[in-house]
Amino acid sequence: MASTQETIDLEQKYILQTYGRPGFVLERGEGVHLIDTEGKRYLDFVSGLSVNALGYGSTMIVDAMKKQADQLIHVSNLYHTIPAPQLAQLLCEASFADRVFFCNSGTEAFEAALKFARKWAFKTYPNSPKTKLVAMNQSFHGRTYGSISSTGQPKYHKGFGPMLPGISFADFNDLESVEKAVDGQTAAVLVEPLQAEGGIHPSTPEFMAGLRSLCDEMGMLLICDEVQTGLCRTGTLWCYEQYGVTPDIMTLAKPLAGGLPIGATLVTQKVADAIDPGDHAATFGAHPVSCAVAIEVFKTLSKPNFVADVKAKGDYLTEKLEAVKARHRDKIKEIRGRGLIVGAVLHEATAADVMNKAREFDVLLVVAGPDVVRFLPPLVVEKAHIDEAVDAFEKSIS
Numbered sequence: 479m480a481s482t483q484e485t486i487d488l489e490q491k492y493i494l495q496t497y498g499r500p501g502f503v504l505e506r507g508e509g510v511h512l513i514d515t516e517g518k519r520y521l522d523f524v525s526g527l528s529v530n531a532l533g534y535g536s537t538m539i540v541d542a543m544k545k546q547a548d549q550l551i552h553v554s555n556l557y558h559t560i561p562a563p564q565l566a567q568l569l570c571e572a573s574f575a576d577r578v579f580f581c582n583s584g585t586e587a588f589e590a591a592l593k594f595a596r597k598w599a600f601k602t603y604p605n606s607p608k609t610k611l612v613a614m615n616q617s618f619h620g621r622t623y624g625s626i627s628s629t630g631q632p633k634y635h636k637g638f639g640p641m642l643p644g645i646s647f648a649d650f651n652d653l654e655s656v657e658k659a660v661d662g663q664t665a666a667v668l669v670e671p672l673q674a675e676g677g678i679h680p681s682t683p684e685f686m687a688g689l690r691s692l693c694d695e696m697g698m699l700l701i702c703d704e705v706q707t708g709l710c711r712t713g714t715l716w717c718y719e720q721y722g723v724t725p726d727i728m729t730l731a732k733p734l735a736g737g738l739p740i741g742a743t744l745v746t747q748k749v750a751d752a753i754d755p756g757d758h759a760a761t762f763g764a765h766p767v768s769c770a771v772a773i774e775v776f777k778t779l780s781k782p783n784f785v786a787d788v789k790a791k792g793d794y795l796t797e798k799l800e801a802v803k804a805r806h807r808d809k810i811k812e813i814r815g816r817g818l819i820v821g822a823v824l825h826e827a828t829a830a831d832v833m834n835k836a837r838e839f840d841v842l843l844v845v846a847g848p849d850v851v852r853f854l855p856p857l858v859v860e861k862a863h864i865d866e867a868v869d870a871f872e873k874s875i876s
């Protein structure tokens with residue numbers, strides 16, 4: 479077996495250096511813990527970036543994967559396969575959506591959303607080129623061109639211009655700013671109901687309701703990117719539910735297939751009517767193994783008891799962090815989030831230092847920008863784990 483140092487040396491020599499990783503190699507996972515090649519255990523409050531909702535080593539996931547892999551791994555979308563339509567039915571019956579397009583990642587799901595919005599506008603308004611899109615400052619939608627072009631953070635654009643034309647930005651949670659940004663040529667408004675990567679900013683009810691009315695008045699689509707917030711993370715199955723509005727298009731990915739790659743773009747029938755065979759495709763999309771696992775994952779995540787439990791644990795996490803804030807007002811400015819996606823906003827841009835320090839107490843955390851420490855545990859986390867992670871966080875800031 480390769481030693482820790484051998485693996486890191488190999489990585490340094492052959493992997494394109496787009497990440498800076500800490501000096502250990504993860505080998506196994508058990509529940510909410512990760513174990514490295516030296517046998518050290520970490521409490522995981524990152525979940526593979528909001529992916530591992532059911533933690534590590536779920537026999538349900540492994541069994542579903544094995545069963546489907548034994549039968550059929552891949553044939554492409556040229557043929558019918560069994561799992562994808564069953565998964566699509568579950569997603570539609572539990573949401574606003576009528577139809578689903580399957581792909582392999584969050585950014586791919588978002589690219590599909592952009593294409594579907596433009597195609598819908600092209601068909602709906604044949605005499606006027608309604609091609610513009612309005613996205614939000616501080617947003618994050620992924621790393622391919624349509625997605626970075628819609629991401630309202632200049633650091634993701636730098637060195638990669640020109641961006642996709644026709645996209646402008648408005649201020650999140652500022653309806654007037656969106657009203658100013660849209661015009662008769664705008665096809666869609668793009669929003670994360672809770673901005674995750676951009677610093678854990680939940681939207682206000684007035685903002686989401688205002689966006690919905692504005693889109694209805696001006697004949698625009700409302701696109702919700704729930705790649706990170708969807709599937710229970712925020713304490714409801716979909717984050718948009720908390721606002722009493724529904725989008726026309728929603729993107730999903732991260733936790734959907736229990737750690738396997740998947741992306742999904744959910745649409746209403748009105749959007750579906752504008753899409754014709756050949757308009758979009760993905761060789762690996764609707765992958766039988768990912769979809770077979772996702773069916774089982776979704777059945778668990780969508781149980782009312784499971785959802786209620788996530789909400790209760792989320793409230794507990796926020797409560798604990800608020801108590802830490804009360805003891806360290808000089809360090810912590812604000813605690814914000816929903817359910818089990820919570821950010822501790824620091825007065826200084828030291829989130830990465832805190833994340834690194836927490837590892838010394840065997841807890842993995844992640845940042846959301848320079849001044850926000852993000853708590854993103856597997857949804858199966860228990861209160862004792864929350865106590866442990868918050869304790870490590872408190873030690874790491876003091």
Ligand SMILES: *Cc1c(COP(=O)(O)O)cnc(C)c1O
Nearest residue numbers: 583584585618619620703705706
């Ligand atoms: C992570 C994320 C994406 C991109 O997903 P990938 O699978 O990394 O391409 C898109 N939108 C949101 C809101 C995300 O959090």
